[in-house]
Amino acid sequence: MQLQNKVIMACAGSGKTWGLCQDALNSSSRDKKVLMVSFTNKGVESLKREYEKQNFGVIDQHIKVHSWYQFLLKDLIKPYQSYFLGDINIIKSFDFSNMYGVRDFSKKNTLPYFLNKNGDVKANKASEFAIYLNIKSNGSVIKRLEEIYSCIYIDELQDLTGRDIDLLELLFKSSIRVYCVGDYKQSTLKTHNAKANKKRSGEYIFSYLETLKDSHNLQIVKSNESRRFIQDIADFANLIYPEEPIKSVKEASLDYMGVYQITKNDIEDYIRTFQPSVLRFDKRTSTHGYTALNFGVSKGMTMDRVVIYPNGPLKNFLKGISKTLKNPHKYFVGVTRPQYSLVFVVDKLSENEYFKNTVMKIGNKSLDVTKFHM
Template sequence: MQLNKNKAIIACAGSGKTTYIVEEALKLKDQKILVTTYTNENLDQIKAFFIEKAGCIPPNITVQSWFSFLLQEGVRPYQNQMEYQQRVRTIFFQIKKSRYHKKDNYFTSANDIYSNKVSEFVYECDRKTEGRIIKRLEKIYSYIVIDELQDFAGYDLNLLEIFFNSKINIVAVGDPRQATFSTNTSQKYKQYRRSNIFLWLKEKEQNNEIEIEENNESHRCNRDICDFASNIFPDFPKMFSKNSKLTGHDGIFCIHIDGVDNYIENYNPIILKYSKTTNTFGFHGINIGLAKGRTYKRVLIFPTKPMLEYLKTKDTSKAGDKSKLYVAVTRAKYSVAFVVGNKSLIKNGENKNG
């Protein structure tokens, strides 16, 4: 499949998004390509895939985090156009939105640019310079490939609109159901945050700015897991499994707290938890957000109260953070088990497919 101008690929968990990006980029040996993503975890996975497939990252391909790219190619080269003469040192990452920032207050006293302001700064700078940033990028890259598109928010979308209307071929890949992070907390385009970015993409498609492709086949998850995950986001296309292997313990299960030790001993699952404060009874657990992009044979999930409520009612409005639930479930190839205190959820150990 050839990379075309302005393509968005909406692909379910386990469909091979990273493999697609790497293999397609490796075909374009005579083109300059940027591959960018938000999280360092995903960046490391992309680099590892290139090394696995090609032995190295080819010289025509740059793999760079979104923030690093914006700082290097958007902020520093043209910061004086925004009447800021001192060299911007680095990015100051904010966990929460500050209510005290003025619109034009982009920097800390240490010459660091606020993470919530990076995209806005680059957008305003490009506008003020009549497109000099994007014109420069057009001379550097033929393709910009964006992974984990669902993490993008706020003024990121303004920048993507500029990219769509440039000479650069844009390929954006993601799964809106996996929107567990956001690049910033800006209220700009708040109606398109997280899984709602799909609505923004649909608008761009209607305006003939992009072409949307969908891949709903999971090579990772078996049928029961695909069905359960599909029910979390019923408005999205149903997932279909390409994993037909049977192991004797397959599907979705609920395990009582008293049986956790035995279950771990018998099945050796990877333990997933909502946050670092989640009690996993002394067992090592991985935060769900950090597990995104990974594949495990089996997972054992210590659910939140809203997740437990969803298991009881199948009411998605009560599931809490649906994206984290979806990510947790779709890490597994063969089995997913939830730790529960209510024995009525277990149904004598039967498979609890949603």
Template sequence: MPDNQLTLAVAGARKTQGIVEACVAAPPQERILVLTYTTANQDELRRRIASQVGLRPAIEVMGWFTFLIRHFVKPALPFVYSGVRVTGFDFDSMPQQYASNDAYERYFNSEAQVRRVHLAQLATRISDASQNAAVACLSRIYDTIYIDEAQDLCGYDLEILLRLMKAPIALHMVGDVRQAVLLTNEREKKHKRYQYMKIWDWFREQQKKGQLHIEQRAETWRCRQEIASFADSLFDASWAFTPTTSINTACTDHDGLFLVHETDVPAYLEQFDPLLLRQSANSAKNKPYDFMNFRVSKGLSRLRVMIWPTSNICKFLQSSTRLEDRAAAEFYVAVTRAEQSVAIVLNTPGESPIPYWRP
């Protein structure tokens, strides 16, 4: 079996840094491709690799969409549509629900720009039509492919992963399904049952088939133990996640979890200057504060965080009412931005054992 690995690592486990360190340790002649979805993560990977590895032409960092266009669509498009070339990338097109899977218009707009919404499906069709020529070519270009934030992949992206798993290339993926709050294509119906946190089921299925080895890394360098344990409690035991262990032993004059009454929020902000988070604008209407949304905060690390909860988060705190998977993932992202303290605005504690902070 090819060397296919997934490292499922908790928030603060230095997932991205692990890829950088692997690039540092790699022999100079090893040809490495590093893939990720978001532009911010691409920029961060390029910056870290440049600073720690230096100029090494054999290491490339590339976005997932660029990867599909450059290595699947452009070189082998004639296998599906002869006499056609790609002129650009259409990020915004809606799903072409009235165009058949064989129709050129499904995949390209009137300016011959390939549509993001059906890009992975087109790449899969081209791969099959060319008898996996694109994957064979990749194996001659690269020795190792790393995929960061692998939980963001969905739909036909999983079909591409299956083809990569069968290639003579070492495939190493890292991610955290507990932070599955983004998707490469939210509108894709293919493999819909594996979207967001449910991609964990798909990964485990591949492991059962012998196509993937999964390792869980449960040490966080970011969050104090009480924060990490609280974040673990957001998910039912049926997920079978390894409990998180904190490496953070720092102590300050304000550590751990706290509830804050809404009337005390101005005093808390003035004293501790936390990162103030909300699920969306609807969950903190008419509040005179400078918020960041949960999903946008993904990847950040701050000394202190304050969270304006949704009604469902309030119920979870007050009576242990389980959160829906996606809501739990977003709340997990918010909680695990914090190194030393998490404050949650809640006027009525219910059964919550978390203590109140008072000015």
């Protein structure tokens, strides 16, 4: 009998990856393997680190950790390529060159539809190809998975898109227990550029999965409590993305916690004293020589203190000129990285509804800053 599938929809800092690894660690099955999947290589490393942290530095032999595309290639496509190609050991890898761009006019379900001239699988057709092979093999692709794995864990569920969703539904219907975690507010990446299932993936995936609770044996758990950051940061993040506001359960007592604006003339003193991580929307935003991570790259990370060099839309938001941010997902990721303080670098200070003038004392200097208040 299949155990109930589980979907965790939880906010940044709620412990999604921790809980996923905890569940995998306590999995009672040892006669079959357990698979843990995340879209990016960084996500894979995060899963490995967390599992090792909980298991005395060891990843158990029955635990396999793959990226989404490794899973598709190794477990779904290569073992059953003969049903399409009439031979084995032909497919070696993926072609990622047209994942987000060129339109493909190849006839559906033909060789050029799924493979390039070198025999590599077109990455944006990978899930569709796996589903097609399952049909051609009379369900053998999923049956093989059922023989190998007792449970499949999927991190960053909101990254799945297109025919990934159809494949996910097949997994939910299998005898394998499927445990997924994600946050629709952090839909900054996607496995490929897909026309199919746009209203069932990314930021919409959890509302869609709600409709499958009974038919696909899903337990859906929601949490808006964050253990990562203090309430001031939660309040600011809720301005960025107001739906289903986050509540902080983190307590701390450090100097100058909260959300601030500091001028570019004074930021050097702050950075030298507090050694924060520096973030930006993308490489088009100057950080005045400081090494920085883009918001999207920082997803999944926890930092003590963060300095953000805002781009144009974020500057207007901070000034109160713009009350909302278009496509707020990346901004939300950026502002939810720090535990204790979030600082925006601005040309000049100006008070508004949320930011009020105050002074920050650093060594012998008193810096004029504005601090966020709800």
